[in-house]
Amino acid sequence: MRPPARPRVAGTARPRPAGQGSAQQEDQGREATGSTARGARAQETAERAPGPDRPRRASSTGAPAEGYPAERPAPQRRSAQGRAAERPAQAPARPGRSETGGPGTSRTETGRAAPSGARDGVVSDQLADRLAERTAMARYRVWRRIGWTAFTLAAVAGLVWAAFFSSLLALDPEQVRVSGEGTTVDAGQVRDAVTDQAGVPLPRIDTVGLREEILAMNAVKDVRISRVWPDGLAVHLTSREPVxxxxxxxxxxxxxxxxxxxxxxxxxxxxxxxxxxxxxxxxxxxxxxxxxxxxxxxxxxxxxxxxxxxxxxxxxxxxxxxxxxxxxxxxxxxxxxxxxxxxxxxxxxxxxxxxxxxxxxxxxxxxxx
Incomplete structure (x- = not known):
């Protein structure tokens, strides 16, 4: 039969197993100044401890004596340094590959996921390369446009010079053809008026003024002048015939x-x-x-x-x-x-x-x- 429990005197504490007092005292000393609830819990633990008149009996093996209930060891509080020390060492993550296997993430030394921008500047280098490539393409397009514009202007200038100022299309007197003079128009007079333009490029010949000059001649009713490329003129007359x-x-x-x-x-x-x-x-x-x-x-x-x-x-x-x-x-x-x-x-x-x-x-x- 279990003897009745003795009343415990306030202010006495039950002795703790070896190896636990130092950790508990360290935690209580760190938390006593900042938490009222933690202090109340320490006081309650102290009240439950047996008094000095009832010493704890222990066997030579360290087990509680007969007649005393076995005490449950208090849970130990581990600090952050202890928890980190107990974790198994992690292998360093490979560069450019996340340990979690997910795309765009990597792990730091503490095991937390880090953003992809922290991968040794790989993304920054890619953005710089893309920016440089776009800048080079834009510069290439500008120079290509400038080159085509210069080539077009040079070609147009060459064509204008060849057509209006060179002797390539100049009128050749041997290539003047006069027809329709009838019996009253002096064909020689018409030819002389046309050949006065010899050496002038065909695009620069004033055919309107030349037509007015021929119409003012005797017996010319109408005249049609056309260019014969590259260096000739055709003059077709309508003469006035007497009736x-x-x-x-x-x-x-x-x-x-x-x-x-x-x-x-x-x-x-x-x-x-x-x-x-x-x-x-x-x-x-x-x-x-x-x-x-x-x-x-x-x-x-x-x-x-x-x-x-x-x-x-x-x-x-x-x-x-x-x-x-x-x-x-x-x-x-x-x-x-x-x-x-x-x-x-x-x-x-x-x-x-x-x-x-x-x-x-x-x-x-x-x-x-």
Whole structure:
């Protein structure tokens, strides 16, 4: 039977096992100044310890004596240095590889994960390399753009010089071609005007000014100038051809085209041209009669026009022509000349014995012998 427990006297402490007092005293001394709860817990431990009148009996082997309960050893408090010493030594981490196996992390000496930027400057070197590469590419693009720009400007300058200032495209007088001069235009005069531009590059030749100069020449109705690369010019003329000879004072004849423009002068009436007899007493009326007669002659087909010998016009509404065989055609005014011409040609073939054919009213022609 277990004897009753003796009352414990306050202020006495139960002796502790060997090896635990120093660690407990060190922890209590470090924590007593800062924690009230820790001091209360120390006081409670002291009250539970047996008094001096009840010494603890121990056997020679260090076990508690019979009749006394076995004491539970108090847990030991380990300092941070002790915990670190008990840990097994860790192998140093390989550079560029994290011990945890996760990407972008590494472990320091204490075992905590460190950011990837701390890997011996590897990331910093990569960023510097990328920045240098981008700078080099940007510099390369700038120089390439400058080079292409300089090359383009040089090529354009070379082409401009070759086209406008060199003799590569200069006009060669032997390569000038003149056509369409007819029977009234002086082709030599036209050629001389064009060859004055010899040695000038074709792009610099003023074709507009040259055209105005040729149009001012006699009997030139129109002109078209075109460049023939690399060193020639083609000049195509439209000449004014005379359709009648008009008597002039001094026993001369003025050669007139269908528009009433004087293209030449002759002492006698040319064999292939009719003469026009117009009363010039009234200047304005005579001019209108002349215009009507020229309009009729200009609209006639070549076959019928070459068979006419004389043209008379008392007024602008009474134009008459006399053929080489003596027959007379009355045209009236210069209106509807094409229709009147078709009717007159039909009647000339249908009634060869008619001496007068009146087509002034083409819908109702009249013939007489």
């Amino acid at each position: 009648a000879a008009v008597p002039q004072p001094g026993d001369v004849y003025a050669l007139m085209d269908a528009e009433g423009v004087r293209v030449g002068t002759a002492d006698d009436v040319p064999e292939d041209l009719p003469s026009i007899v117009v009363s010039l007493a009234d200047g304005e009326a005579g001019a209108r009669a002349m215009d009507a007669a020229l309009a009729v002659l200009g609209a006639l087909p070549p076959k019928l026009g070459s068979d006419i010998r004389t043209v008379s016009a008392a007024t602008q509404d009474d134009v008459r022509t006399t053929l080489s065989d003596g027959r007379v055609i009355r045209w009236g005014s210069g209106a509807q000349v094409e229709l009147k011409t078709r009717v007159a040609q039909t009647l000339l073939e249908a009634e060869p014995s008619a001496t007068t054919i009146d087509v002034s009213a083409p819908a109702l022609p009249v013939t007489s012998e």
